[in-house]
Amino acid sequence: MAEGDGMVTRGIRIRLGQAARESDIGALHKWLEREKPLAELIRTDQLRIDERSRTDEAGAPMGIGMDIVVAVTGGAAGAIFQGVVDQVRRSVDAWRANRRQVEDGEPPEADVEPVRPDDR
Structure with a gap:
């Protein structure tokens, strides 16, 4: 867990498979933002959804690959985190x-997994 300004942040990484197109990343990002439970958390500043360049094991960028990172922030991050992970998985499946x-x-395969703050 990372702490900054008194806020706890936990992350969830969504990685689409090799068959994914750039348009898939944008479409999934928008889909997640519109999912009602996630949208409410975004509205109340408890959730942030970002796109990040994918890196290899050495930290070098891998082509045009992107991941979507969902960050759960705020004092309740620990309490609601597993529910958000489950909701993100259901949303990606939908x-x-x-x-x-x-x-x-x-559609491209998708991996949804919690990540350590330094992995985001």
């Missing part, structure tokens, strides 16, 4: 199902 219906081809 986005993949929707993408499957509206676009050709299989």
Whole structure:
């Protein structure tokens, strides 16, 4: 957990598979922002959703790869964190199902995992 200005921050990384296009990152980001439980946390400044350049093990950027990082902030971050992880997983699954219906081809695989603050 990182602490700064008295605020606890915990992170969740969403990494789309190699078949992902840049448009998939933007579409998933917007989808997450509109999901009602997550949108409420964003509105109350308890949640932030960012896009970050993906890096390899040595910390070097990997092509055009991007991750989406969901940061849970505030004093209640520890108490609500697992619920947010579960909601993000459900939201990503819903986005993949929707993408499957509206676009050709299989949507990219997605990994959703909690991360240490220094991994974000």
